Amino acid sequence: MSNPLLRGSLRLLNAFAGSELAERYGLQERAKAWLAKGAQRGVSMMSQRRGEPAGGEERGRDLFDLTPTEDQELIQQTMRRFAEEVLRPAAGRADDAMALPAEVLARASDLGLGALAVPERYGGAADGRSPVTWTLAAEELARGDMALAWALLAPVSVANLLMDHGTDAQRERWLPDLADEKRVATAALLEPRPLFDPRRLLTRARPHRGGFRIRGDKSLVARGRSADLLLVSADLEGEGRRLFVVDKDRAGVDVEPEPAMGLRGADPCRVRLDVEVPADALVGEEAERGSHQRVVDLARIGWGALAVGQCRAMLEYVIEYCNDRVAFGEPITNRQAVAFLIADMAIEVDGMRLLVWRAASRAEHGLDTTRAAHLVRVQCADKAMKIGTDGVQLLGGAGFIREHPVEMWYRHLRSVGVVEGGISP
C-alpha cells in the first residue's frame, strides 16, 4: 500500500531530520515546507491515479456502509418473523423425526422463497441476483433453526448456482420449476472423508456415450429423500471441478439417510453416484463456466451466515435464561464469570457477522471472494463452536437437557467446522 516515491523521500528526510547540522543551519524549516508541498502533491497524485472522480455522482458510491437496502430490510423482517413463528417452534420435532414437518413446508411455500430467488425472466419474481440479500435471509432464518434454514434454502441455493454458472438454456429449463416450487432441488458438494479439501474432489466425471458418467459419494445432502434434482460437483476429466444437474430418478443414484450429530431436521442424506447423464447436464458453457472456486467461496459465506444466525439465537437465549436464573441470592449474570462469557459471545458473533457481510458484499460487487470467504470459514469454525459449547455451559445441567433448544444448537454448530457446500446465497 505504501508509495515507493514518497517512501524514498521520507527516508531521506528522516536522516536529515535527525541531524544536528540541519537544525543549526535552519534547514529544517525549509524541509518542512518542502515535505508539506510534496506530501500534498503526493496525495492528490495518488487519488488521481486511482481514478478518483473529481466530484459529483460517482463520488461516495463505494463507501463503507452497513445499512441494508429497503428491500433487504423488508426481507430480513419477513424472514425474522417466519423464523420466530414457524421454524423455532417446529425445530425440536423436526430434529426428532429427521424430516421437515409438513406445516413448515406449507408455511414456507406461502413465503415463496423460490420466486424470490428466480428472476422474472425465468418465471420468478426477483429483480436481480444478490448474494447479500440471501446472506441476510439465511442469517435470519437460522436464528429460528439452522437445520430448517438449511433445508429451506437448499433449492434457493441451486437456483442461485444455476443463475451464476448455467447457460441461458439451462436456466430456462430448470428455473421455472424452482420458482414455483414444483420440484425440489438440492446441492451435493461435500464428500465423506476426513480433511476434506473442496479443491480436490474424489467424485469424478468423464465423457461417456455423448454425455458423462459420474461416480462418487456425496455427504450431508439436505432433503436428500424428497429432492427431485441434485446439483453435483465432480472433477471432470481433463477440465477440473464442474457442476452437473442430475435427475434423482436416474438409475445409479442411490440416496439414503445419513443421521448425524445435528442438522437432522434437514433430512441429511448420503448420495452414492454411478450414473450416466446427458451432455446438457454439465452446467455452463465451456467459455462461461467460470471458476468453480466461486461455488466453494459462496458456500462458505452461506454457511457462515447460518452460523451467525444460530449463534445470535444462542446469545439471546442465554441472556434471558441467565438473567432469570438465581443462585446465591442473585441472578447469576451479576457474576463476572458468567457476564464476561456472555460479552465474549457477543463480540465474536459480531466479528463473524462482519466477516460474512464483507465476503458477501465482495461477491455482490464482483470482487475476489476467495480470501474473504476462507477467513469466514476459519473464524466461524472456531467461534461458532465456542459459542455453542459456552451456551450449554451457561445453562449448566439445563443445557444438557433436551427441554431447552441449546443442546440441539450445540449439535448444529459442530457442523460449522465440517460442512462445505451447504448453501449458496
Next chain:
Amino acid sequence: MIRLEVPRKLKGLVELASSVAEGYFRPISRKYDRAEHTYPKELDLLAAAMSAVDRGGAGVDSGRGSGERGRGGDTIRNGGNMATVLGLTELCWGDVGLALTLPGQGLGNAAIAAVASPEQKARFGERWAAMAITEPEAGSDSAAIRTTARLDGEEWVLDGEKIYVTGGERADLVVVWATLDPRQGRAAIKSFVVEKGTPGMEVVRLDRKMGIRASDTAVIRFDGCRIPRDNLLGSEVIHTRESFAGAMQTFDNTRPMVAAMAVGVARAALERATEILAASEVKPQHGGGPRDAPAAEAELVRMEAELEASRLLMLRAAWMADNGRPNSVEASMAKAKAARVANDITLRCVELCGAVGYGETELLEKWARDSKILDIFEGTQQIQLLIIARRLLGKRSHELK
C-alpha cells in the same frame, strides 16, 4: 447498501500514512526502543508536514461533506473517525510508540474534540494535548480519583498526583481529570486543561516500560496549580449523572483508536512472520480445506481471520461515530477484540519464528512488547467486557461489579 471496503477517497490517506510508517517510522523504530526517554526529534518535521497536509484537505477532515444518500434521506458518511482509524492503523504498522508520541495527536486531543466548547476548541485544538486520568490509587475505577479542583476567584486550583500520562512531558497541554467534591463521586469529576509550564505542575519522573518506549509516560504532580476558570471542559455544575457520562464519552472516540493501533501492530507481526516463514516453505493459502494444511500455515491463516474480524469491528465503530450513532458498546467490542488479538498474534509470531523472532535482529520481539499495553490502557480488556456485559444484560454498575 452493504459494503465493507475502504472507500476510494480514503485510499490516498492510507497510502500516505503507510509511506510514513515504512519510510519514516521503521528506520528509527529500534533506535528509540533503545533510547527510551529521548524525544524522537525526527517527528517534529513529520508533524509539521502532516498538519499541512491536513489543512490541504487530504487528512482527517477530507472525509467530511460527501456521501451517498442512505435510507430515509440520511446521508451515509465515511468521515473523520474512519480516516483516523485507517491512518492510525498504518502508522502503528510502522511503530506504535512513535505514533503515540506524534506531536498534536495526543489522547487529550480526543477529549478536547469530544467535549470542549467552540471557544476552547479554537484555543486548544491545534496543540498537542496529553491525558491525565490515572492515579496511584485509581486506575480503572476513574470515579475514585482524588485530585481536587477548587475554585478560587476566577481560577481553579489543582492538587494531586497523576501517573501513566502518555506524552506527559512532551505535550503542550495536559487534560486532567479532577473532582470538585470527592464526596459527590463521579458526578463531581471534571476535566481541566493545564498548559505546560504552569507553576505548580511538575513532571516528577518518566517511567521505564516494557514497550512503546518511544513514547514518554510521565508522573505529574499538581501542587496548588492555578489555571483560568474557563479551562474547565464542559459545565461547572455538578449534575447527578450526565457530567461523568460526558467525560466518559471521550472513550467512545479513543477506544476505536486503540483498536486501530492493535490492528496495525498485529498486521506488522503477521506480515513479517509470514515473510520469515516463507523461507521454510511455509506458505499459507486460501481456498482449500483449512484442516488440510501444515500446522504453521493453518496457524497463520487463523491469525489472519482473527485480525480481519478485529479490523472490521474497528471500522464499524468508526463508521457509527461518523454517522452520529451511539457506539459505546461497539467501541468497546472493537477495543476488546483487537487488543487481545494483537497481543496474541504478536506473541505467537515470536513463537513461530523461534530464536529469530525472539532476538533483537527482528522487530517481532519489540511488537510483542508494544502490544501488551493496548489491552490495558483506555480501559482494560476486563473493563471493556464489563461495559459490553452491562449493556447486554441490562445491568447497573452496582449490580454487575
